[in-house]
Amino acid sequence: MQLTQSQKAQIRWLKSADGVILLKSSGDWTIDALRDAAGMLEHFSMASRNVSIQWDVSDVGRVDSAGMMLFIHYYDLLKSDNCSIEVIGAKDEHEKMYRLLREYAPGHPVVEPSFSSRFLRIFNGIGKISVAFVLDMGAFLSFIGENFVIFLSSLLNPLSIRFGAIVKNIEDAGVRAMPIVALTSFLIGIVIAYQGAVQLEKFGANIFIVDMIGISVTRELAPLITAIVVAGRTGSSYTAQLGVMKITEEIDAMRTMGFDPHRFLVLPRIMALMIALPLMIFFADIVGILGGMFISHVHLHLSYAEFLHRLQTVLEMKHVWIGIGKGPFFAWLIAAVGCFRGFQVSKSTESIGRYTTISVVNAIFLVIACDALFSVILTELGI
Amino acid sequence: MSDTVITVLNVVTRFGKNVVHDGISLNVRRGEIYGLLGGSGSGKSTLMKEIIMLLRPQSGEIRVLGQNLLTISRSDAAILRHQWGVLFQAGALYSSLTVRENVGIKLKEYTDLPLKLIRDIVRLKINMVGLPEHAADLYPAELSGGMVKRASLARALAMDPKLLFLDEPTSGLDPVGAEAFDNLILKLREILGLTVVMVTHDLDSIWTVVDRFAVLGEKKVIAEGTLNEVRQNPHPVIKKFFRGKRGLIRSRNGG
Numbered sequence: 178m179q180l181t182q183s184q185k186a187q188i189r190w191l192k193s194a195d196g197v198i199l200l201k202s203s204g205d206w207t208i209d210a211l212r213d214a215a216g217m218l219e220h221f222s223m224a225s226r227n228v229s230i231q232w233d234v235s236d237v238g239r240v241d242s243a244g245m246m247l248f249i250h251y252y253d254l255l256k257s258d259n260c261s262i263e264v265i266g267a268k269d270e271h272e273k274m275y276r277l278l279r280e281y282a283p284g285h286p287v288v289e290p291s292f293s294s295r296f297l298r299i300f301n302g303i304g305k306i307s308v309a310f311v312l313d314m315g316a317f318l319s320f321i322g323e324n325f326v327i328f329l330s331s332l333l334n335p336l337s338i339r340f341g342a343i344v345k346n347i348e349d350a351g352v353r354a355m356p357i358v359a360l361t362s363f364l365i366g367i368v369i370a371y372q373g374a375v376q377l378e379k380f381g382a383n384i385f386i387v388d389m390i391g392i393s394v395t396r397e398l399a400p401l402i403t404a405i406v407v408a409g410r411t412g413s414s415y416t417a418q419l420g421v422m423k424i425t426e427e428i429d430a431m432r433t434m435g436f437d438p439h440r441f442l443v444l445p446r447i448m449a450l451m452i453a454l455p456l457m458i459f460f461a462d463i464v465g466i467l468g469g470m471f472i473s474h475v476h477l478h479l480s481y482a483e484f485l486h487r488l489q490t491v492l493e494m495k496h497v498w499i500g501i502g503k504g505p506f507f508a509w510l511i512a513a514v515g516c517f518r519g520f521q522v523s524k525s526t527e528s529i530g531r532y533t534t535i536s537v538v539n540a541i542f543l544v545i546a547c548d549a550l551f552s553v554i555l556t557e558l559g560i
Numbered sequence: 561m562s563d564t565v566i567t568v569l570n571v572v573t574r575f576g577k578n579v580v581h582d583g584i585s586l587n588v589r590r591g592e593i594y595g596l597l598g599g600s601g602s603g604k605s606t607l608m609k610e611i612i613m614l615l616r617p618q619s620g621e622i623r624v625l626g627q628n629l630l631t632i633s634r635s636d637a638a639i640l641r642h643q644w645g646v647l648f649q650a651g652a653l654y655s656s657l658t659v660r661e662n663v664g665i666k667l668k669e670y671t672d673l674p675l676k677l678i679r680d681i682v683r684l685k686i687n688m689v690g691l692p693e694h695a696a697d698l699y700p701a702e703l704s705g706g707m708v709k710r711a712s713l714a715r716a717l718a719m720d721p722k723l724l725f726l727d728e729p730t731s732g733l734d735p736v737g738a739e740a741f742d743n744l745i746l747k748l749r750e751i752l753g754l755t756v757v758m759v760t761h762d763l764d765s766i767w768t769v770v771d772r773f774a775v776l777g778e779k780k781v782i783a784e785g786t787l788n789e790v791r792q793n794p795h796p797v798i799k800k801f802f803r804g805k806r807g808l809i810r811s812r813n814g815g
Contacts, residue, residue, distance in 0.1 A: 208720055212672045219674065241720040242752060243673070246681050277751040283683035283693075525701030527655040 183207045184238055186214035190221060197229045203236035206244025218251045227259045235266025245274055249282045320517045324447070327439040342445035343452070350411040350446075351453030355460065357410070358403055362461035365398050366390065366468025374476045383477045387484055390469035391492035395500045399461035401548055404507040407454060408540035412515035415446055416536040419519025420529040428520075438520075447512040454511075455504030462497060495560065503551055510543045563590050565723065565755050566611060571620030573606060580606050581617065582779040593749060593756040595766055595773030597801070602776040604759045605649075605727060611757070612646055612725055613637060625722065642670065644723035645716030649731060651708040653700040659686070659711045660696040666718050685714040688751070690744060706737045710744075717748065724748075726758035730765055738762060742769045775801065 183205040190200045200221070204210060232252075255262055267275070331337050373389045419442060422428050428438050466488070473479040518536035522528050566588035573581040580603040588594045596604040609615040611622060613629055622629040627640055653662050664682040667673065673681075686696055689710040700708060709729060716724060729745070730738035742765055749756060760766065766773060766787060774784040777797040783790045791802055 208667075208671055208673070211677070212674075215674050215677050219676075242684060243667075243671075243677070243681050243720060246684050247677055250677065250680050274751070278684065281684055281687040283680055283687060523701055525655045525699070528701065 183210040186210045186237075186244065188214045188217050188221070197231055198225070200230055200232045201236070202232070202234050203238075205238040206240045206247065208241055208243040211244060211247060215247055218247065222251055222254050222258070225255060225258065225260055228261075230255065230260050230262045232262055232264045233266050234264060234271065235268075237268075237271065240271055240274060242274075242278060245271075245278050246282065249275075249279065316521075317514075317517055320520070321513055324439050324443055324513070327437060327444060331440065331444065337440065338448075339441060339445045342441070343449045346446050346449030347453045349414075350407065350450050351457055354407060354410055354457065358406055358457050358461050359464045361402050361406055362394075362399055362465040363468040365402055366394060366465035366470075367472050369393060369398070369465075370469040370472035371476065374472065378477065383473075383479060384483075384487060386469070386473050386477060386479065387487040388491045390466060390473070391488050392496050394465040394469065395462045395492065396496040397500070397548070399465050400458045400500045400503045400507065401544070403454065403458050403461045404504075404511065404544045404548075405541055407450070407457070407508070408511045408544060409537055411450060412511045412540040413533045413537050415512060415515030416519040416522075416533045417529055419516055420522030420532055423520060423522045424524060424526065424529070443512075443516045446516060447509060450508040450512040451505045454508035455501045458501050458504045459497075462500065499551075499555065499560070503548065506547055506551075507544050510547060511540045514540045514543060564588070565590050565625060566594075566757065567621070567623040568607070568611070569621040569623075571607070571610065571617045571622060573603065573610065573615070573617045579779055581620075584620070584776070584779075584781050586774045586781055586784055588755065588757055589772075590755055591749070591753065592771040593745065593758065593769050595770035596757065596759045596776065597761060597766065597773055598776035599761075599797075603779070604776050607776070608725060608727060608757065608759050612644065613641070642666075642719055643721055644725060645719065645721040646725045647709070647712050647716045647727060647729055649727040651700065651712040653708060653712055653715065655700050658697050658699055659691070659703070659714075662700070662711060663696075663714045663718050665715070670719070681718070682714075685717050686711075688717070688748065689714045690740070705732050706734075706741070709733065709741065713744070713748075717752065720752060722753075722755060724754045724756045726756065726760075728759055728761070730760065730762045735764070738764065739768070745769055 184203075186202065186204040186206045188200065188202045190198055192198055202214065204214070206214070234248075252262060252264075369390055370386060373386050374383075377383055377386055377389075419428070422442070428442075431438055431441060470481060470484045473484055474481060515536050518532040518539070522532050564587050566586075568584055568586045571581050571584045573579070584607065596607060598604045606615060610617050611624060611629075616630070624640060625643055627636055629637075632640065653659070654665070657665065660682055663685055664678055667678045667681060671678070683693075683696070686693070691707060691710050691714065695703065695707060695711070700711070703711060709732075713726075713729075726745070730741050733741060745756060745758075746769055748754060758765070758770070760770075770787070772784070772786050773790065775782045775790060775798060777795075782795050782797055783793040790798060
């Protein structure tokens with residue numbers, strides 16, 4: 178049983194005088210030697226209809242299931258094209274294999290989808306996606322509904338709130354994220370200052386850089402950038418954590434012990450992020466303004482004292498409050514979506530990756546949509 | 561041409577200071593179903609991994625189909641890998657592919673057969689292992705435990721291997737499913753002329769499907785042979801294995 182080289186499977190045909198086609202196959206009909214024979218048989222079967230065939234297999238060497246499958250496939254195909262086939266010279270071992278495999282051979286060949294069904298498939302796809310979307314929304318609504326009920330019941334019984342878990346989640350999601358939030362908001366401050374400085378310098382209106390940085394960073398940029406960083410960092414980790422717990426049946430185990438996963442896992446995460454995100458936005462405000470101040474000093478030669486003095490007079494507190502006030506809303510969206518997607522993970526490991534991606538994409542989209550909503554409402558209200 | 565397909569000779573395996581095998585030797589003959597037995601941690605899965613070139617022993621010799629695995633060249637190793645199929649304990653189906661794609665992946669990558677033929681071969685193999693036709697388009701996450709094993713077996717058989725390695729094929733199956741799986745192995749050996757090596761601790765499998773087996777323990781092969789030969793062995797580990805309650809019941813009812 179050494180590694181043997183296979184002889185190429187071959188097939189030839191010749192027409193005898195009485196109209197019978199003699200099909201002669203030879204070589205090894207094994208998986209690594211079949212290609213030419215498969216091509217020629219395809220060619221042969223296309224051209225043959227309503228003929229008598231003698232299939233001589235006496236020169237065939239080794240046969241494996243792929244080779245036998247090839248034989249069966251074209252045998253059936255030619256039969257269905259009204260050919261009469263007589264197989265001659267089959268060896269015992271081949272016949273035995275034929276009998277054993279015949280019962281498992283797939284019957285009718287797979288039907289290629291016709292044009293109209295391909296066309297319909299598009300609508301089929303759209304329909305499936307729409308239904309999935311509606312079901313998804315329904316599931317999300319029932320998730321936040323359940324969560325809200327648990328929240329209300331824990332308000333009635335404040336001792337049941339998991340304060341320890343909240344603190345731990347604040348540390349994970351807030352404190353540990355401070356370096357990356359500081360870095361991104363500092364860079365945003367620098368970018369805004371640079372872009373503004375070039376334009377303002379043209380008008381000799383250098384001092385207005387302070388207004389620009391102060392308002393844009395506190396009202397819009399710091400909340401948005403912080404929320405996006407948190408969505409990527411914390412939202413994804415919520416999904417992955419809960420997803421793994423789902424796969425390892427930890428969540429089922431909790432349910433059997435009477436620990437409601439919403440109370441123990443979801444609520445602490447949502448509350449922690451709703452507390453942490455506004456604080457992080459405030460932190461990002463400070464760092465972002467520092468970044469802008471630094472560039473104003475370097476590029477526009479505006480002294481730090483001058484910058485701060487101007488900041489005090491032009492930056493109304495409402496801008497800061499609006500920016501921080503968005504925090505809990507963003508946090509709720511990120512945490513709720515992250516946990517919801519975590520619970521959707523099914524039993525394959527691959528779905529963790531898929532739902533984590535979905536969770537981050539959803540969270541970032543919702544944060545930006547929510548921010549746009551805030552802009553519209555606040556502008557309409559004249560704030 | 562010898563009738564020995566796999567020869568393991570004086571194999572020593574160490575992980576750090578932990579010696580797993582201390583001079584293991586055994587032979588697998590062509591066409592037989594060979595069992596590797598032993599308690600948990602006796603190194604039977606490790607030995608199988610060495611035979612399929614996932615691990616290298618520290619010393620000794622392993623020959624598979626006449627090739628010495630410790631001195632084999634890369635190209636020979638590639639050819640050799642096409643001669644066997646492996647069924648992993650948890651199936652190890654690729655979770656991003658459907659059953660049909662899982663079964664067909666080696667055919668697609670390693671042969672130049674027309675797609676139509678590949679599709680037929682895949683359906684043949686899926687029928688052979690007793691999976692329903694509609695299972696072909698499911699993803700592994702949607703299959704039950706028994707179906708995962710069958711799908712994985714179909715994948716292992718895709719290229720018509722000469723050798724089939726099974727790592728605890730019946731673990732996680734109910735007794736009915738396990739027996740059906742054992743019968744399936746027997747039938748496939750008949751159809752495809754396989755040589756099967758299986759790691760198992762399912763006593764029922766040993767009684768029903770395994771022709772010869774080796775019992776691993778104390779870092780060595782304690783006994784090798786057919787069931788009746790091994791049962792005569794007075795070694796305490798063998799006694800525990802076959803004279804324990806489960807073993808006794810089985811031998812009374814038709815050993």
